[in-house]
Amino acid sequence: MNPALTWNLPEDVRQLFVYPFMVNALAAGTIVAVMAAVTGWFVVLRRQTFAAHALSVMSFPGAAGAALAGLPLSAGYFVACGLAAGAIARGSRTADRRDRSQESAVIGTVEVVGFALGFLFLSLYGGVLENLESLLFGSFLGISTSQVYVLLGVAIGALTFLAIAGRPLLAMSLDELVARAGGVPIRALEIAFLLVLGLAVASTAQITGVLLVFALLVAPAAAAREFTPDIGFGVALSVAIALAVTWIGLGLSYYTNISVGFYVSSLAFGVYLVARLRRRIAHPFGDRPRVVSIEPS
Amino acid sequence: MRPAGRAVADRSNNGRAVELRGVTATRAGLPVWHDATIAIEKGEFVAVLGPNGSGKSTLLDLLLGLLRPAAGTVSVLGAPPGDRGDAIGYLPQRHGFDATTRIRGTDIVRLGLDGTRFGLPLPWQHSHREKVDAAIELVGAAAYAHRPIGECSGGEQQRLLIARTLISSPQLLLLDEPLDSLDLPNQSSVAALVNRIRHEQQMTVLLVAHDVNPLLPYVDRVVYIAGGRVLAGPPHNVISSEALSGLYDSPIEVLQTSDGRLVVVGLPEAPAHHHDRHDQP
Numbered sequence: 236m237n238p239a240l241t242w243n244l245p246e247d248v249r250q251l252f253v254y255p256f257m258v259n260a261l262a263a264g265t266i267v268a269v270m271a272a273v274t275g276w277f278v279v280l281r282r283q284t285f286a287a288h289a290l291s292v293m294s295f296p297g298a299a300g301a302a303l304a305g306l307p308l309s310a311g312y313f314v315a316c317g318l319a320a321g322a323i324a325r326g327s328r329t330a331d332r333r334d335r336s337q338e339s340a341v342i343g344t345v346e347v348v349g350f351a352l353g354f355l356f357l358s359l360y361g362g363v364l365e366n367l368e369s370l371l372f373g374s375f376l377g378i379s380t381s382q383v384y385v386l387l388g389v390a391i392g393a394l395t396f397l398a399i400a401g402r403p404l405l406a407m408s409l410d411e412l413v414a415r416a417g418g419v420p421i422r423a424l425e426i427a428f429l430l431v432l433g434l435a436v437a438s439t440a441q442i443t444g445v446l447l448v449f450a451l452l453v454a455p456a457a458a459a460r461e462f463t464p465d466i467g468f469g470v471a472l473s474v475a476i477a478l479a480v481t482w483i484g485l486g487l488s489y490y491t492n493i494s495v496g497f498y499v500s501s502l503a504f505g506v507y508l509v510a511r512l513r514r515r516i517a518h519p520f521g522d523r524p525r526v527v528s529i530e531p532s
Numbered sequence: 533m534r535p536a537g538r539a540v541a542d543r544s545n546n547g548r549a550v551e552l553r554g555v556t557a558t559r560a561g562l563p564v565w566h567d568a569t570i571a572i573e574k575g576e577f578v579a580v581l582g583p584n585g586s587g588k589s590t591l592l593d594l595l596l597g598l599l600r601p602a603a604g605t606v607s608v609l610g611a612p613p614g615d616r617g618d619a620i621g622y623l624p625q626r627h628g629f630d631a632t633t634r635i636r637g638t639d640i641v642r643l644g645l646d647g648t649r650f651g652l653p654l655p656w657q658h659s660h661r662e663k664v665d666a667a668i669e670l671v672g673a674a675a676y677a678h679r680p681i682g683e684c685s686g687g688e689q690q691r692l693l694i695a696r697t698l699i700s701s702p703q704l705l706l707l708d709e710p711l712d713s714l715d716l717p718n719q720s721s722v723a724a725l726v727n728r729i730r731h732e733q734q735m736t737v738l739l740v741a742h743d744v745n746p747l748l749p750y751v752d753r754v755v756y757i758a759g760g761r762v763l764a765g766p767p768h769n770v771i772s773s774e775a776l777s778g779l780y781d782s783p784i785e786v787l788q789t790s791d792g793r794l795v796v797v798g799l800p801e802a803p804a805h806h807h808d809r810h811d812q813p
Contacts, residue, residue, distance in 0.1 A: 280635075398652045406647030409633070409640060412624035413696075416596045417617065417648035464634045464680040 240490045251486055260375035260442075260495075262383045264481040267438050268451055270390040272477035273397055274435040275456035276470050277428065281408045284453055286323055286429065289342040290436040291448040293319035293349040297437075298370050298445070299356035309382050312437035313389070319349070320433030324426045373444030373496030375485055386438050393431045400424060405466070442481070447496040451477050454503035461510035476506050547610045549574045549704055549736035550595060555604035557590050564590045568604070568762035570755055572738070574703075577730055579747045579767070580740040582757035583799070588740045589625065591757065592706045595738070596622060609703055616704075621697030625708040625740070628689050633682035637692040640681055641667055644696035660699075667699040668692070670729060687718035691725070698729065705730070705737045711746060719746040726750075744771060745793045771796070 240247055252258055278287050297315020298308050326341045357367055369376075397404070407414035407421055415421050439448045455476035459469045484498035550572040557564040564587035572578055580588050593599040594606055597614020609616040621644070642664050646653075668677045671691040676684050681692060690710055697705060707726065711719040723739075727750040730737045741747060744754065744767065754770040756763045758779050763770050770776075771794050776784040785797040 399650050402643075402646065402653050403648055403650055406643045409629075409635065409643065410624070410626070412626075413622055413644075414648060416598060416620075416622045416624075419648050460634050464636045466635065466639055 259378040259383050263378045263386050264442050264485050266386045266390045267442050268477035268481040269474055270393050270435050271439045271451035272455045272473040275452040276473050279456045289346050290316050290319050290433050291445055292346045294437050294440045295353035295445040296349050299353045303356045303360045316433035316437035320429040324429045371444050371446045372494045375495045389434050393434050396431055444496045447500045450500040450503040454507050458507040458510040461514050551607045553605050556602045558602040565760045565762050570764040574736050576752040577737045577750050578753045579744055579751045580755045586757040619703045621702035621705045623693055623697050623707045628686050629682045631682045634680040637677040637681045641695045644699040667695040671695045686713045705735055707739045709740050723747050
């Protein structure tokens with residue numbers, strides 16, 4: 236294969252679909268972008284970026300272990316993230332609910348072991364550097380058709396959960412005590428969301444690599460939040476940003492042979508930067524009004 | 533003990549908003565307060581006072597049905613606690629949304645109506661626009677309700693949160709320290725606002741506070757919790773030298789300034805053991 240960019244854009248786009256592996260990559264990228272962008276909107280709202288980071292790190296030993304055991308890599312991602320999500324859910328119950336620093340300490344400690352284990356598995360597997368690079372920084376090569384179907388199934392499950400439980404999840408993220416008094420099953424939703432987050436991370440890592448998961452999981456949602464406080468529009472914008480970043484990133488990677496993770500991350504960062512600058516220009520003196528309004532009642 | 537006939541009257545709609553008889557509250561097996569008997573008539577404005585950790589939020593948890601009494605009976609709007617959850621507006625103690633919370637005030641108010649409901653919120657159904665607007669109008673928050681709530685001041689946030697409790701047209705409002713993080717002018721104006729709304733909407737209000745003075749012009753009854761005991765009655769009976777000295781078991785003086793404000797002198801240090809929810813694991 237030796238695709239070359241021409242000045243003919245429709246022809247360039249057509250070339251993208253010539254090879255089945257590239258069609259699979261585009262399909263998987265699209266599925267993952269939608270799931271990560273919607274899940275990520277809740278991650279940003281709930282300030283669970285650190286938990287998401289821990290999950291992405293834990294997917295590394297999962298994938299490396301699967302390679303060592305001769306199992307499909309995606310099985311390794313999903314099992315490792317599922318187990319890690321369960322562990323974080325358990326840890327956050329024993330820790331003081333209001334003391335997030337305890338939770339971060341547990342997560343931080345577990346991350347180190349996870350990363351070390353990943354390296355161990357990979358060096359036992361044969362220590363090929365290319366493997367390490369594609370696990371950490373992503374690759375669009377070798378995404379099988381069955382992998383696309385697995386990703387599709389997982390995404391439909393995760394998005395269905397968020398569609399049905401999104402509103403109570405939003406309410407409890409903003410005010411847990413009110414939601415609890417109103418009968419929202421706080422604990423069950425917390426655990427369920429962590430598991431969905433685990434699935435989203437495991438899926439995203441298969442495209443962006445373990446280290447660049449946030450390019451699709453956090454950056455689009457964070458940028459969308461800077462653009463609009465509207466909930467529905469914010470989620471939709473997050474999805475749109477993630478899709479654009481993924482498609483353009485895959486296209487550029489296809490033509491330049493530079494890792495897809497690099498392009499997706501840089502583009503996502505660029506969008507976030509624009510969002511921040513735009514808001515800074517709109518509100519040059521910060522967000523909070525300095526004048527306290529007192530109205531007679 | 534009251535005559536048995538009262539118990540029947542309590543079941544009817546004309547009965548009391550809140551009634552506690554000989555209630556003992558415990559958290560994690562530890563006693564918080566004991567043998568409390570409180571009767572709150574419908575439409576009353578009640579201030580719940582007491583030092584930190586004395587169990588003011590515990591009282592609200594009992595009324596919400598989140599905590600079972602260790603002894604005694606609790607009745608809320610003529611039913612066991614928890615049964616009339618849809619008729620209660622609850623505002624927990626909080627320290628405000630910070631600037632990174634980019635959710636609009638209108639969306640937060642709306643969650644008071646459907647925030648506990650599962651199901652896909654489709655944009656073309658149940659916008660509840662009129663109810664949201666009416667609740668926001670009631671608290672006078674229309675000017676900033678469309679801004680992200682994190683960008684609103686403490687007083688503005690508190691008004692929006694009160695609007696959230698009002699949107700479901702509750703009969704009973706439970707407000708946990710809504711004045712806590714506000715400056716003095718905002719404290720009086722939020723207290724006046726709550727008073728106006730309870731008259732307009734004919735609601736019963738229980739408001740937990742540290743300082744009774746912003747509330748004094750409006751309250752019908754005071755519930756004072758200290759040292760494991762609960763005292764309830766008209767404000768000037770409860771906040772008096774005799775009553776508080778008895779409650780704290782040490783000499784306390786209540787002075788009245790020329791403008792009618794009450795100053796309590798001689799309060800002992802806060803108790804060494806705290807039972808408030810903030811100390812719960």
